[in-house]
Amino acid sequence: MEEARAYEELRVGFTAAVSHELRTPLARLLVLLESASLPDVDSEAMLAKARDQVEEMRELVDDVLFLSELESGREVVALGSTRALPVLEEVRDRLADSAERADLAIRVEADESVELPVRRRMLQIVAENLAENSIRYAGAGSTLTLSARPGVLEASDDGRGVDDVDLARLFERFYRSDRARASRGTGLGLAIVKHVVTAAGGEVEATGGAGQGLTIRCSFFTSAPS
């Protein structure tokens, strides 16, 4: 009973949060479309902005769907085991352009032989979310180190970090620090990371502090199925 009620609260809260997150881009979209037909406006520019809003909503919907697939167990996380180094290098290379624009250096550290007990796609999703966060929030001149050792994946940057109060809440859905609110993002990335890692029998931990960078450590306790 107790559990059912708690689950129901969670579900209702989630629906409310998704709706809330969709409202802002929807409202912006409406204004943009209405103004696009006014005389003397750059309607091309308006439409480009409208497209950005649609893109933002699509990203949100994709994240929500992915999270619900994870939760329902339809999306398999833990089957198999993946060599970490090539995945981390791929993520670094794929994000090289946006990292350069943000003036963030990405280093990869892992022995050739290190494997982690998750499917390749899942490892990619985790590493990509963590790297995208450093690109977005660490600040110019920072360095991100993506590293893997047996049973552990870590993303550690020396950037702006977050306050202690935020540290405890980063993995909650839709949670964003006040500083991040001005930027694009929905606060689902780290919730997805946590879900993937716990589904694989591991746990996540955030350490750091304001001005001291942020480290996200994913520890896997299960041995990789052979």
Ligand SMILES: Nc1ncnc2c1ncn2[C@@H]1O[C@H](COP(=O)(O)OP(=O)(O)OP(=O)(O)O)[C@@H](O)[C@H]1O
């Ligand atoms: N490397 C980092 N440095 C500083 N703050 C960070 C870092 N990574 C995450 N954060 C903070 O944690 C919050 C939650 O991150 P999360 O990835 O869950 O959501 P998001 O990046 O805001 O949106 P999304 O990932 O869904 O696009 C961010 O909004 C930001 O405030």
Ligand SMILES: [Mg+2]
């Ligand atoms: Mg993110």
